[in-house]
Amino acid sequence: MIFKSIGLALKRVLRPRCVLCQMYEAQDPYPLCDGCRADLAWRGETLAVQDLSIQIAFAYQWPIDRLIHLYKYQARLELVPVFQYGLMQLQRPEVDALLAVPLSPSRLRERGFNQSHELAKKMAYYWNIPLLTGVNRRDGLRQKGLGRGERLQNLDNAFSFEPSDKKVLPRRIALIDDVLTTGGTLLSLAAFLRAKGVEELTGIVVASQHQHDSNK
Ligand SMILES: [Zn+2]
Numbered sequence: 001m002i003f004k005s006i007g008l009a010l011k012r013v014l015r016p017r018c019v020l021c022q023m024y025e026a027q028d029p030y031p032l033c034d035g036c037r038a039d040l041a042w043r044g045e046t047l048a049v050q051d052l053s054i055q056i057a058f059a060y061q062w063p064i065d066r067l068i069h070l071y072k073y074q075a076r077l078e079l080v081p082v083f084q085y086g087l088m089q090l091q092r093p094e095v096d097a098l099l100a101v102p103l104s105p106s107r108l109r110e111r112g113f114n115q116s117h118e119l120a121k122k123m124a125y126y127w128n129i130p131l132l133t134g135v136n137r138r139d140g141l142r143q144k145g146l147g148r149g150e151r152l153q154n155l156d157n158a159f160s161f162e163p164s165d166k167k168v169l170p171r172r173i174a175l176i177d178d179v180l181t182t183g184g185t186l187l188s189l190a191a192f193l194r195a196k197g198v199e200e201l202t203g204i205v206v207a208s209q210h211q212h213d214s215n216k
Contacts (some may be wrong), residue, residue: 013117019070019079020063030081039063040082044089047210049183054203055093056210057086060179064207068178072115083206084122093202096170097132098124099184099193102159103178104139116170119206120125120176132173135193155192169193172200180208 016026024033039167041059048054058064064086070076071083100120108114124131161169173193175186180203188202 019076020067030085031078031186032082036063037082040086041160042086043208047208048181049180049203049210050187052183052187052201052203053209054180054183054186054205055090056180056205056208057083057090058207060209068179068207070116072111072178075112075115077113077118080118080122082168083119084126086206087119087123087176087204088126090204092127093129093174093204095129095172095174095200095202097130097173098127098204099135099175099189100171101130101175101189102135102137104137106139113163116177119178123176123204129174132170134161134167136160136162137188155188155195158188159194169196169198171197171198173202175201175203178207180205180210183210 016031018024018026018033018036020036021030021033024035026032027034030037039062041061041064043056043059046053046055060068060195064082067082068080071079098120100114100117102117103111103114121133123129138157175189177186180186183203186203186205190203193201
């Protein structure tokens with residue numbers, strides 16, 4: 001009896017705190033307390049950014065902005081379940097493969113991990129969709145200020161497809177990224193893949209600063 005209560009007491013003490021407020025207990029399976037989880041700004045919508053339709057889980061605002069920052073710049077990988085939780089509420093894409101937006105080699109070295117790839121791995125497992133590898137990004141992608149022809153030319157300087165086993169690209173791919181700002185990177189990657197014969201592309205992001213179509 002006494003051991004049981006010591007065990008329970010220990011369990012209470014050892015239970016992890018919420019990573020955000022550091023005050024309340026994290027509620028399994030998330031590293032957040034219920035209050036902080038309720039504060040997440042759910043969006044759950046699909047945006048059309050040019051010709052790419054992108055599903056968005058959260059609005060890029062407190063506390064998700066802070067969580068993403070901690071995750072990316074302090075390698076707080078224990079936060080992955082928060083983002084995963086958001087992505088799991090989105091519609092499963094009807095595609096043949098998931099692809100994480102690749103990081104350039106210099107960025108990858110500096111960060112130590114690709115934040116989008118960690119999310120894509122989880123979602124590939126959850127949705128039971130193969131994860132595509134072999135699409136790489138070169139250092140120094142600069143698309144701003146280029147004309148359309150130059151942009152297309154530039155894409156081959158920006159990305160490459162080097163499969164380890166002579167695979168071809170699947171017909172339909174969903175691109176996974178952590179944050180959508182202007183959508184420039186996603187659009188460039190989609191254009192690169194289309195030029196390589198991919199027929200259907202869609203985007204899935206954790207959080208977006210992108211507002212509704214401002215041309216209206
Ligand atoms: Zn909390």
